[in-house]
Amino acid sequence: DTEVTQTPKHLVMGMTNKKSLKCEQHMGHRAMYWYKQKAKKPPELMFVYSYEKLSINESVPSRFSPECPNSSLLNLHLHALQPEDSALYLCASSQRTGHATNSPLHFGNGTRLTVT
């Protein structure tokens, strides 16, 4: 079992809905990430939080809104999504981030999102 927990495991939403994805880790990691993965493709980075502050936004559309309430929790708020946003959304954490580190990322099992 992974130490990064994501809920829900599956989510179906309409294009006018608002929903949130949740991620929790209790490894004491100070960096958390959101990745998007389409079928048979590698994960693509969306956002990075370091010490609860947003440090990287990979030009993600504003219909995706991340939030890091504390060092253990990471949310991704979804609004007015498009069918092409359907994918596996992965949360990950690492001990820290920054220029002097190369901590491995530990991934959750993802939320399978379908936008209808």
Add this chain to the structure above:
Amino acid sequence: EDQVTQSPEALRLQEGESSSLNCSYTVSGLRGLFWYRQDPGKGPEFLFTLYSAGEEKEKERLKATLTKKESFLHITAPKPEDSATYLCAVQAPGTASKLTFGTGTRLQVTL
């Protein structure tokens, strides 16, 4: 721009038939090379980190090696439970843990 190329795209082995997966990379100063295993519908599972050419790491039937241009994941006497997609990723300096992933090798081990 950092690039990672994995080969083969897919590999089918019989149980006990050893083989190697390749990860070729181009990066301006490697900070770390990571191997992950991903089962269908699951998140990537961390396997190894390699930092410098000549380094090797082992875990059960898996052994990862690193040169200045590529990494190999050697699978010795594989079992059906080793079937998965194996992802390679690199981190360059100053990229705040941003990983560049390859497209993976889908491994199927049959009885």
